[in-house]
Amino acid sequence: MGYLFLSIAILAEVVATTALNASQGFTRLWPSVITVLGYGIAFYALSLTLRTVPMGIAYAVWAGVGIVLIALVGAVFLKQQPDLPAMIGMAFIIVGVVLVTFVSRTGAH
Incomplete structure (x- = not known):
């Protein structure tokens, strides 16, 4: 169950961060509301x-x-294309998450 809740937390954070960008410094109501609710969830x-x-x-x-998903949202929807070093760094992040989650006994579920 823990990793299900973690998945929900990650998705809510990605939605909230995307809305934060759209809120334009909390000057737009609905993106601001989504940001606050998303981070709360x-x-x-x-x-x-x-x-x-x-x-x-x-x-x-x-x-x-969250870092990798936000970068993907930025690339796909906002045309914020990461350069090669950023993509290599995100690949390392993905490898680290896989190692921590599926290989390490510390995060065993």
Whole structure:
């Protein structure tokens, strides 16, 4: 269940961060509302994750996957194309998340 809640936390954070960009400094109502609600859901789901997943593992996965997903949203929807070093860095992040989640016994589910 912990990794299900972690997935919800990650998706809510990605939606919230995308809306934050659209809120234009909290000057647009609906993107601002989505931002606040999204981060609220993300932190609540993360708190539920921490019942069964170690904090360091949960945060590492949340941050790593969130970084990569936000970069993908930026590339696909906002035409913010990462350069080669950024893509290589994100590939390292993905490798790290896979190692932490599926190989390390620390994050065993």
